[in-house]
């Protein structure tokens with residue numbers, strides 16, 4: 001009797017772990033490597049609004065993929081300037097233009113940007129109890145960073161919606177809290 005109970009418990013434990021493993025595998029997006037940080041040359045890496053600058057010798061993980069997209073894909077909302085001279089570096093990849101930060105525009109991590117397939121399309125972002133529609137204009141490059149093309153900023157994590165301040169305003173997030181917010185997004 002005790003033996004059967006023991007086997008039963010063991011079975012449940014094994015089942016628990018094996019379903020966990022399957023779940024992890026379905027969600028998996030493995031790193032594709034690392035880049036080594038180099039010190040930004042003088043005048044490089046715009047620190048506007050606390051942009052992160054690469055640290056010399058630090059290793060940064062890079063990704064070619066993002067987590068699978070669903071109707072409520074979890075992401076982290078960050079802030080970016082898409083204006084000329086802002087912390088976003090060059091013009092947006094989708095249209096080679098700069099964008100006014102008072103318009104709701106975003107950059108997506110490389111996997112979600114998906115080879116420009118979401119370019120100039122809208123996504124719905126839900127966070128802080130509100131929703132906003134924003135247009136995808138750029139890539140937040142998860143595959144490279146710490147070079148002049150990326151203003152000596154680290155590679156993007158693979159789960160980022162990098163948004164203009166208009167998006168933060170529309171979600172009603174107090175200015176002092178702009179920077180990192182758990183959100184969900186979907187194709188609009």
Ligand SMILES: *[C@@H]1O[C@H](CO)[C@@H](O)[C@H](O)[C@H]1NC(C)=O
Pocket residue numbers: 120121122133135
């Ligand atoms: C995206 O949304 C904007 C503003 O709501 C709208 O003007 C534009 O037509 C939309 N674009 C697409 C591709 O749906």
Ligand SMILES: CC(=O)N[C@H]1CO[C@H](CO)[C@@H](O)[C@@H]1O
Pocket residue numbers: 048049079080081082101164165
């Ligand atoms: C993207 C963004 O919010 N940029 C802001 C950075 O900080 C300056 C000065 O406070 C603002 O003028 C920008 O709008």
